Amino acid sequence: MSAVTGSGERGLRKVFEKPDLLLSAEHSLCPGCGEPVALRVILEAVQELGLRERTICVAGIGCYTAFPMIMDVDVMQALHGRAPSVATGVKRVRPDAFVFTMQGDGDMISEGLQEVLHAAARGERITAIVFNNAVFGETGGHMTAATVLGQHTKTSVGGRDRERHGNPIRISELVAQLDGAAYVARSAVHTPSAIKLTEQYLRDAFQCQLEGRGFSLLEILTMCPTDWFVTPAQGPAFLAERIEPTFPLGIIKS
Amino acid sequence: MPERVLMEGSAAIVEAAVQAGCRFYAGYPITPSTEILELMSVRMPQVGGTCMNAESEIEAIGMVWGAAGCGVRSMIASTGQGISLMQESFAELANAQIPIVAVNMCRGQGDYFQATRGGGHGDYRFIVLAPSTAQEAADLTQLAFHLADKWRNPVMIMGDFLLSHTSEMVSFAAPALAELPPKEWAVTGAKGRRGITLSPLGPSEKLSTDVAAALANVTAKHSAIVSEEVRVEHGFLEDAELVVVAFGFPGRFVKYAVRLARERGLRVGYVRPISLWPFPRHAVASAAATARAVAVFELNAGQMIEDVQLSVLGRVPVVAIGGISHDHSGFGVGPLLNVEHILKRIGQVYSGKEDP
Ligand SMILES: Cc1ncc(C[n+]2csc(CCOP(=O)(O)OP(=O)(O)O)c2C)c(N)n1
Ligand code: SF4
Numbered sequence A: 001m002s003a004v005t006g007s008g009e010r011g012l013r014k015v016f017e018k019p020d021l022l023l024s025a026e027h028s029l030c031p032g033c034g035e036p037v038a039l040r041v042i043l044e045a046v047q048e049l050g051l052r053e054r055t056i057c058v059a060g061i062g063c064y065t066a067f068p069m070i071m072d073v074d075v076m077q078a079l080h081g082r083a084p085s086v087a088t089g090v091k092r093v094r095p096d097a098f099v100f101t102m103q104g105d106g107d108m109i110s111e112g113l114q115e116v117l118h119a120a121a122r123g124e125r126i127t128a129i130v131f132n133n134a135v136f137g138e139t140g141g142h143m144t145a146a147t148v149l150g151q152h153t154k155t156s157v158g159g160r161d162r163e164r165h166g167n168p169i170r171i172s173e174l175v176a177q178l179d180g181a182a183y184v185a186r187s188a189v190h191t192p193s194a195i196k197l198t199e200q201y202l203r204d205a206f207q208c209q210l211e212g213r214g215f216s217l218l219e220i221l222t223m224c225p226t227d228w229f230v231t232p233a234q235g236p237a238f239l240a241e242r243i244e245p246t247f248p249l250g251i252i253k254s
Numbered sequence B: 001m002p003e004r005v006l007m008e009g010s011a012a013i014v015e016a017a018v019q020a021g022c023r024f025y026a027g028y029p030i031t032p033s034t035e036i037l038e039l040m041s042v043r044m045p046q047v048g049g050t051c052m053n054a055e056s057e058i059e060a061i062g063m064v065w066g067a068a069g070c071g072v073r074s075m076i077a078s079t080g081q082g083i084s085l086m087q088e089s090f091a092e093l094a095n096a097q098i099p100i101v102a103v104n105m106c107r108g109q110g111d112y113f114q115a116t117r118g119g120g121h122g123d124y125r126f127i128v129l130a131p132s133t134a135q136e137a138a139d140l141t142q143l144a145f146h147l148a149d150k151w152r153n154p155v156m157i158m159g160d161f162l163l164s165h166t167s168e169m170v171s172f173a174a175p176a177l178a179e180l181p182p183k184e185w186a187v188t189g190a191k192g193r194r195g196i197t198l199s200p201l202g203p204s205e206k207l208s209t210d211v212a213a214a215l216a217n218v219t220a221k222h223s224a225i226v227s228e229e230v231r232v233e234h235g236f237l238e239d240a241e242l243v244v245v246a247f248g249f250p251g252r253f254v255k256y257a258v259r260l261a262r263e264r265g266l267r268v269g270y271v272r273p274i275s276l277w278p279f280p281r282h283a284v285a286s287a288a289a290t291a292r293a294v295a296v297f298e299l300n301a302g303q304m305i306e307d308v309q310l311s312v313l314g315r316v317p318v319v320a321i322g323g324i325s326h327d328h329s330g331f332g333v334g335p336l337l338n339v340e341h342i343l344k345r346i347g348q349v350y351s352g353k354e355d356p
């Protein structure tokens, strides 16, 4: 798939195309979902850094579980919450492999919180990527440990309430406190400049692993219009206005 | 290593695993399986392997999943409680067809159901081997790695406190096992080929969607395993009027008790299942065919007895002569594991004083 704009030869210039590592331009995720955008950025980075043949991706369980079948890299599909321990086993027996995990907020921050904390504390030389859309997307819109205060989900009807539902966890700030964590950053995919930031942070995080400096984490805020109960077009604004204030973008540790 | 060495069952399992090429271990301490973790933490680095002090059994099995999925022979050990925590992964490792060896050093023999039926979800099975001596533990550990790779299916070694802690003479002859094909299914990085997805959810070829076929491939192996991998020991069956069935370390006590019963003129024989799954159904059934009754000695409230009943199919009475038995710690050997006691129970059933 490629898009073209005016100028250049015969007035046409290619500005965008499907990454080679994406085996199909079709996916089963919703219109306006942020996760396919993040996947494109990840695959482009793997390709540009020449890591394809060394890459082992460990995937969690969420809407992004559809990706392993269209990614042209080796993938180990882990159970819900378990990607960090599985990736640990992979990296320990294949230290030359380039290992990254792909989890959601429900997967990493709800179900598997202790896994990511322990892997970070051990300083495993892996890169953990979390798509944070502040909701269990795949199950149909339920509250996770990262759902923001006031956010309506099917299990925090009318909005997450501090008294009733407790407070959201900022996973990046939590992981950054651990000595084994060498690089921690938070980006998003709701605007072109945010996507640029994701590209830059991802390279930093990958570089951190390649230099053997320790555990790296990139939290990517992704749109989930379906389970935010807004239209696809409203997703980016919802992210900026409702999600990002709880999860400020930037490098948290490097 | 000298030809024969004195070592505990735990140590025998560790050495056999090292010799079988195990190079990854992850564990979390729990009596009576802790010695395996202690020994692995020393032995793995010596042979270029890795031993992880996992922060929980759930993370331990995740680590083993990752290592084994890369094609490295990997082992995990625990005790009932820790094994319970691993069940989700156990079920899905079988679906992903990732070979691992899991050791359960049980307290008593209370985990027979958990081992043979599985505490996880879905249609999976583990091959389960129950050694009764340190030597057999070493031999079956070597075999377990072979069977796991051969069938691409997890294998469990089921032991207990006594097996773990009893020192016996053990030798480590290289077993005569057939060559296995290279692990082309393993995740290695997509060098010179398209990527693969090693997954419990479906096929490993990219873009493939035939989930049902992938799961059917897993269960299709079960009948082949049942016909090829039954292992059993038996004795004194020819004219036996009473057949006693027992497994694991208590199986040795039963063997000895049966021998004493013979010396006292009782026509008693024994069957000791070595593979608990697949269960030696035919061996039990044919032993029962010429007997008056079958007695089952197991240190639990009655678990394997169901497999015995399923083998005997009501042709003769099946009587439980074991029971739950622990020492005051809850870990160790209880009063029922006693040859005189077993002999007395055998005598009661034999003479018909025990109403079946
Ligand atoms: C042990 C277990 N519990 C629950 C589920 C059900 N489940 C599947 S996907 C999912 C939510 C995933 O949420 P997240 O990781 O945030 O990903 P998203 O769908 O939002 O992209 C849940 C709870 C499961 N697969 N396994
Ligand atoms: S439910 Fe949300 S996260 Fe899942 S595909 Fe739809 S938009 Fe994306």
Ligand SMILES: [Mg+2]
Pocket: A062, A104, A105, A106, A131, A132, A133, A134, A135, A136, A137, A144
């Ligand atoms: Mg989510």
